[in-house]
Amino acid sequence: MEQQSKRILALDLIKGMSVIGMVIIHTLLIFANVKSQSESVIGSFIVFLGRGTSIFLICMGITFMTSSHQSLKSALKRGVLLVFAGLFMNFMKFMIPVIFNFAPDNFIQKYGWNAPIEQQYVYLVLLGDILQLAGMSLLFVGFIREYVKNKYVILAIGLLVALVSREVSGINMDYPVINYVLDLLFNNDYPAYVYFPVFPWMSFIIIGMFFGKWFLEINHNSRQLFRNMLYVGLLFIAIGAPLVFLYGKYHYNGFYHMGPGGVIYFAGWTLVFLWLIFRITLHTKENNAIRILKYCSKNLTSMYMIQWILISWGKGIFGYRQHGIGYVLVLILFYIVLTFAVQISLDILRKKKTLVLFRRASMDETALK
Structure with a gap:
């Protein structure tokens, strides 16, 4: 039982880290000028650090299994x-600043669009982020968990x-609604830009499911599981490195739309990293830092949405990609504190609402007696 808790x-x-x-990366990407992003250490x-998406997705696959x-x-x-x-988050990120007139001009201008402004807004709302990836993937991996029993x-x-991700990339049918779904699956850039198309990024979730299934089969032996991750990770690196x-051009093709070799290579390093973190935490005792990270893990989806919305709104206050690294480091600290403040406030409101409903139910029960 101790091993199981260590694994968790x-x-x-x-996930907490x-x-x-994400707050650190997104604050830098939005507020730092090009020189600060590319030329400073x-x-x-x-x-x-922004290349660590595969870590989150493999963890998602493990916990999913x-x-x-467990129901479909x-x-x-x-x-x-x-x-x-994901669509709601995009609306809050991009449309609220437009509606209330605090969106920076240079943000829209950076795209160099000639299309009508309404079409530009639709493009922004439909942008494919990691929430859309997770959601679309669950529509597939739910069936895998339900019907595939062999790890x-x-x-x-x-x-x-x-393997097929590069071959299916760009499939479209020229029907906007259907094409948006195809965008999320295969990324053809119409009618939206999808940073994390299901093909190939769902691969990382399914690889995580493989280890989640393995974990169940070895009776929650976390030491053995992470040792297996190390061995498989090294094998994946050996296979993926020469391909990449x-x-x-075919097997990597950029971080967001990588081919099969890139997936195997990044998955390999991710598994090695997970093993390393497990070794570090094997004898870690509960402390405030651990509690904070566990809190972040528990509220991962909501905190992801909160930090992106707050950072996007900040473009109208602090400007878009205009600052040096020192200024951005201050903003990073500011947004970390602000994200926690909003999440904790939502928790308090939720608890108050739950308490009110509980009291109301208790009063109704007393009246019936």
Whole structure:
């Protein structure tokens, strides 16, 4: 039982750190000028941290397989909710500043659009972020969890998704609504830009599911699981590295739309990193830092939405990509504190609402007696 709790702690720490990391990365990308992002040591390091999306997705796959909510219906419901949450977040990020007239001019101008302004707004609201990826993926992986019982078949499906990703990229049917779904799946840049298309990014979630299934089969032996992650990770790096560095045009093709070699290579390093974090946390005792990261992990989706909305609104106050690294570091601290403040405020409001409903139910029960 101790091993199981340690395993959960390792994943919680990873997800918790990803929340803090997202605030740091997004603040830099929005407020730092090009020189600060690319030429300063701190800026370059933070941009490098932004390549850690696969870590979150593999953790998502593991917890998806080990979650107490195992029904297909719950997976499909959550998938739909996450897609709409992504659209809502985009509306709050981009349209509220426009409606209340505090959107910076140079943000819209950077696209160099000649299209009608309404079409530009639709483009922004439909942007495909990680919430849409998670939501669309759940509509697929829910069926995998329900009907595929062999862990190696699960892994094969994950690798197959990566294998075909470059071949299916760009599929479209010239019907806007259908095409938006195809955008989220395959990324053809019409009618939206999708940073994380399901193909290939769902591969990381399914690879995580493979290890989640393995974890269940070895009776929650976390030491053995993470040791297996290390071995598989090293194998993936050995396979993916030559594909990425010798045939990069096809197998990498940029971080957001990588090919099969890129998926295998990044998955390999992610698994090695997860093993390393597990080793570090193996003898970690509960402290305030651990509690904060576990809180972030518990509220990952809402804090992701909160920090993106707040940072996007800040463009109208602090400007867009205009500042040096020192100014941005102050903003990073400001947005970390602000994100926690909003999340804690929402928690308090939710608890008050729950308490009011509980009291009301108690009064009704007393009246009936």
